[in-house]
Amino acid sequence: MQEVLKKTFDVEAIRKDFPVLSRKVNGKELVYLDNGATAQKPKVVIDRIQQYYNLENANIHRGVHTLSQEATSAYEDSRRKMKEFINARFSEEIIFTSGTTGGINLVASAFGQTHIQEGDEILISTMEHHSNIVPWQMICEQKGANLKVIPINDKGEIQMEEFETLLTERTKLLSISHISNTLGTINPVKEMIAKAHEKHISVLVDGAQAVPHMRLDMQDLDVDLYVFSLHKMFGPTGVGVLYGKKELLDSLPPYQGGGDMIKTVSFKKTTYNDLPHKFEAGTPNIADGIACGALIDYLEELDWAAISLHEKDLLSYAHEQLAAIEGLRFIGEAERKASVISFVIEGIHSYDLGVLIDKMGVAVRTGHHCTQPLMDRFGILGTVRASFAFYNTMEEVDRLVEAVKRAKGMLL
Amino acid sequence: MSIRERQEELIEEFAMFDDWMDKYEYIISLGKELPLIDESKKEDEKLIKGCQSRVWLNAELKEGKVFFTADSDAIITKGIISLMIRVLNESSPEEIINEELYFIDKIGLKEHLSPTRSNGLVSMVKQMKLYALAFQTQLKNG
Ligand SMILES: Cc1ncc(COP(=O)(O)O)c(C=O)c1O
Numbered sequence: 001m002q003e004v005l006k007k008t009f010d011v012e013a014i015r016k017d018f019p020v021l022s023r024k025v026n027g028k029e030l031v032y033l034d035n036g037a038t039a040q041k042p043k044v045v046i047d048r049i050q051q052y053y054n055l056e057n058a059n060i061h062r063g064v065h066t067l068s069q070e071a072t073s074a075y076e077d078s079r080r081k082m083k084e085f086i087n088a089r090f091s092e093e094i095i096f097t098s099g100t101t102g103g104i105n106l107v108a109s110a111f112g113q114t115h116i117q118e119g120d121e122i123l124i125s126t127m128e129h130h131s132n133i134v135p136w137q138m139i140c141e142q143k144g145a146n147l148k149v150i151p152i153n154d155k156g157e158i159q160m161e162e163f164e165t166l167l168t169e170r171t172k173l174l175s176i177s178h179i180s181n182t183l184g185t186i187n188p189v190k191e192m193i194a195k196a197h198e199k200h201i202s203v204l205v206d207g208a209q210a211v212p213h214m215r216l217d218m219q220d221l222d223v224d225l226y227v228f229s230l231h232k233m234f235g236p237t238g239v240g241v242l243y244g245k246k247e248l249l250d251s252l253p254p255y256q257g258g259g260d261m262i263k264t265v266s267f268k269k270t271t272y273n274d275l276p277h278k279f280e281a282g283t284p285n286i287a288d289g290i291a292c293g294a295l296i297d298y299l300e301e302l303d304w305a306a307i308s309l310h311e312k313d314l315l316s317y318a319h320e321q322l323a324a325i326e327g328l329r330f331i332g333e334a335e336r337k338a339s340v341i342s343f344v345i346e347g348i349h350s351y352d353l354g355v356l357i358d359k360m361g362v363a364v365r366t367g368h369h370c371t372q373p374l375m376d377r378f379g380i381l382g383t384v385r386a387s388f389a390f391y392n393t394m395e396e397v398d399r400l401v402e403a404v405k406r407a408k409g410m411l412l
Numbered sequence: 413m414s415i416r417e418r419q420e421e422l423i424e425e426f427a428m429f430d431d432w433m434d435k436y437e438y439i440i441s442l443g444k445e446l447p448l449i450d451e452s453k454k455e456d457e458k459l460i461k462g463c464q465s466r467v468w469l470n471a472e473l474k475e476g477k478v479f480f481t482a483d484s485d486a487i488i489t490k491g492i493i494s495l496m497i498r499v500l501n502e503s504s505p506e507e508i509i510n511e512e513l514y515f516i517d518k519i520g521l522k523e524h525l526s527p528t529r530s531n532g533l534v535s536m537v538k539q540m541k542l543y544a545l546a547f548q549t550q551l552k553n554g
Binding site: 351 | 432433436437440464465466485486487488489524531
């Protein structure tokens with residue numbers, strides 16, 4: 001069965017869909033392994049943005065003229081496609097935001113205002129991105145609430161027993177990443193959501209790193225709130241999604257005030273618009289929002305079972321090849337991992353490695369990856385991180401490994 | 413030698429490298445040389461925090477000339493620091509304040525001074541000029 005699937009997945013054909021993958025960097029063919037920071041875009045997405053500005057540009061939700069109606073319907077089509085793509089119940093459960101960070105801040109503000117009181121607790125984990133730490137610290141400070149942190153083990157996995165004891169009657173929200181951007185750990189979010197729900201605690205999942213690697217099903221996860229960025233899933237920058245269960249979103253106050261989010265405005269009293277517009281004040285990122293529709297059409301065509309196998313192969317091959325390098329230590333060795341590899345090399349600063357590897361045409365990320373508390377947990381300052389996407393190849397793994405070996409030789 | 417002359421000298425030296433490997437090997441070898449700063453001076457107040465690498469900078473004024481010592485935890489950053497120190501050391505505060513550092517660009521290392529690298533070098537250059545400014549005031553008042 002596996003063999004059959006592997007044969008149908010033609011990575012070379014897929015690479016042709018992504019124009020930037022054929023460029024050269026420092027005289028060498030680019031090996032792009034910084035997908036965790038942002039993924040490359042297929043031509044259909046780039047073309048869709050261009051088409052919008054060339055032929056369709058108009059503001060949405062407000063004009064009766066043809067252009068405006070066409071743009072509005074294309075934008076709302078994207079919302080509908082997104083609803084199907086992540087299996088939400090209703091289109092109005094899809095709120096377009098500026099990105100993951102935008103979505104978390106929206107929830108921190110709106111949920112924080114109404115649902116967090118003095119002495120309440122918000123629960124996150126050690127492996128969170130700064131975007132899923134700082135907004136909660138801000139609301140905790142404002143409200144006199146407390147931020148609690150679920151510890152992880154040395155492999156980079158959530159300690160489930162500790163997690164359960166941290167769910168108390170004071171806990172108002174669990175906010176947890178689906179996949180760690182630094183470690184690649186896939187957290188057991190479905191189980192965690194169920195545990196939280198037993199105690200009537202709402203759950204927000206930061207899915208920024210999950211969307212490029214797996215198909216999502218909001219109803220199956222039974223998650224209350226889920227956020228991600230389109231740019232990490234092969235779409236344009238500046239658009240994100242906040243999915244929320246309708247009943248919960250309805251219970252939250254608006255985040256920002258302005259056009260589009262109102263029903264009627266008078267100086268005495270303003271009434272707010274219904275979902276999703278209640279949370280979408282002002283002119284949104286129309287062009288990129290529309291391009292998301294083209295992206296979803298593209299992603300729907302892909303064989304995700306084959307992608308999953310391909311990424312597993314990339315991960316295990318890279319792991320095996322890198323492990324042979326003396327002095328190399330992996331940071332993050334969870335049982336369930338996405339195709340993200342972080343490592344350090346004894347006696348070498350990750351910055352030096354990153355600089356030299358880049359000279360060899362291989363793009364990786366170095367540093368703390370916006371997870372400083374996690375770096376502290378492992379007692380390190382930073383790592384080198386290679387994050388793979390479905391368009392990466394085994395040859396690119398070889399290029400990475402060769403570059404690391406050469407850089408190491410130069411530095412030691 | 414003036415700061416300008418030292419920069420020209422370095423540019424000439426670097427023109428001999430014909431590929432990036434040689435150039436970086438040279439920078440790494442500079443970086444590997446003895447710590448450039450006295451361990452006792454590696455205190456927090458001397459630390460310039462880059463996001464990616466850390467830089468320590470110390471400055472002293474002796475007979476009207478500035479003497480910098482600096483260090484970094486990343487070798488490439490350290491190598492570049494050693495080039496900067498070679499260019500700036502033993503100059504008057506005034507010359508340091510007024511002279512532009514153009515050699516980094518000319519020897520093809522511009523990317524290391526880009527703020528996105530956040531390796532602490534940009535802040536270090538700023539801090540070097542601030543030290544010079546403080547010394548100049550000191551000399552005027554002294
Ligand atoms: C796990 C995680 N959360 C949040 C973010 C923030 O995403 P954005 O910068 O698109 O808002 C990132 C991006 O690096 C991430 O990896």
